[in-house]
Amino acid sequence: MDLLRPVRAPLTAAVALQTLAGLLALAPLLALSSFTGAWIDHEPLPQGALVVSAVIAVLGAAVAAALATWIAHRADANLTWRIQTDLARVVRRAPLPTVTGAGAARIKKVVQDDTAALHYLVAHTLLDVTGLVVTPVAGIVALLAVDWRLALISVVPLVLGVAFYLRALRGSGAGFAEFGRTQQQIGAAVVDYVHGLPSAKVYGGAGGARERYLAAVNDFHDFFRSWSKGTSTATTASWLVVAPGLTAAGIALIGGIGLEHGWFEARAVVAGVLLGPAVSAPVAVGGPRLQAVRSGLAAATSVRDFLAQPTLTWGTTDAHGPLRLENVTHHYDGEHAALDDVSFTLPERGLVALAGASGSGKSTVAAMLARFTDPDSGRVLLGGTDLREIGEDRLYERVGLVFQDTGLRRASVIDNLTGGRPVPREQVVEATRRAGVHDEIMALPGGYDCVLGQEADLSGGQRQRVCLARALLRSPGALVLDEALSAVDPTTAAGLVETLREQARERTVLVISHQMPVVRSADLILVLQDGRLAGRGTHADLLETCPAYRALHESSETIAGSQI
């Protein structure tokens, strides 16, 4: 497996050391067996050297096991660092739609769950499994050297334990799948229930969410009861037959009978009683370890697939000039076109509005202009240069973006505004004044040094205006605002539209908005309908020529009328 290749050598060394530890750990049992055998047979007791060797072997086993653990943990630390670094690189360079929204759940799984499963595999499970294999094999070999029949007897609990375990596992694939399904069902139902709590408090009831949550819990309870009922007998039997005390007692009983009939020597029976339990006892913990191996290997595949996904590569050139979409088609799901052969050029100056019903593709246009993802076909150009050829930093110096979901960090206001760059305070204040948020920042504890989310928090509208100030500060050639004033009150929004008009004297300002007063005030309006460009022109032109725009206008009038 490619992912584990860099740590294969240290892991091989760790497994070798763990094998040595497993072998050395049997030395005291062998020494004890030798002493007892000699004592029973009235032979001279073994020399003290045997005791010393056994003690040295025990110490050696401890040192070898400690070394193996240290090497495996070091390998794990290196591997985790490498994987996390690669994951950060891929997440940073992946097309945004694959890592936000539904994609975020996959990232959480890969970054958190899969790397944790890999950690257990590399740092713990591999050595545990080595011990589980080495001890029984060494025990059987040692017993074979003493008496092959006792070796065979000691294998019986092992075989029975494995057989019962396999029986418990029979059909477990479906069981584990159902376990996962019912757990996910509970997760989804509890999230739905908790999200609905505020409206449940106000309006009463929870729209059936509480019932769905309880039904999911009961569903899991019923499934788990019947699953565990079907497997518990076999699982308990598999643990019972390999219990060390039971194995030792069984071998002692058969050995005793054999002694009477002269089948075995007394020292062989002693060896069987001492070593037999070591042969079968590991079965009791073998199942969970094998499960951990399976999860670890599945996690490695999942991480490898994630790292292999295509990422955006950036060019190195710079470009100036108008932004243009040229025959852009884009699908998120491979079937439904979010944008379908869309072409337009934004003027280098002026306020442009992008209008359209929900789902018509407006945010996808913003994502294209910001190069959050590349089109399936067609090109996005800045001054005639494909965005794929432009350096990443260069592009974001030329194109500024403000979103509805602001993405402010848990940092001071000033750091959020400047991204940590040294920017003269006057420039910052000028930008925040233009965005109409300076006074509110000054009212925060610590003003511009106030750490957001820690010392104070901003309202949705204030956050959006801080983001607008952040974009204004960069003074880009084009400014794209995607529902960026949605949380701002109407009076402030009207003031901000004036600011945007002012900005539009020097640059393109593209406003994506559902608010018709904002759209109407634009110099140029582009209308999207089902991913296609349905019209372009001024408000008056479009009312005449574009049915999709007329429908938007009429529905906004109806809503305004119903609010009076």
Ligand SMILES: Nc1ncnc2c1ncn2[C@@H]1O[C@H](COP(=O)(O)OP(=O)(O)OP(=O)(O)O)[C@@H](O)[C@H]1O
């Ligand atoms: N990350 C995504 N994964 C899958 N489909 C998506 C994703 N983002 C958008 N879509 C789909 O693409 C189409 C266009 O979506 P887009 O967000 O661009 O529309 P919009 O006009 O901005 O909508 P709204 O006004 O509601 O924000 C819709 O059908 C939407 O469901």
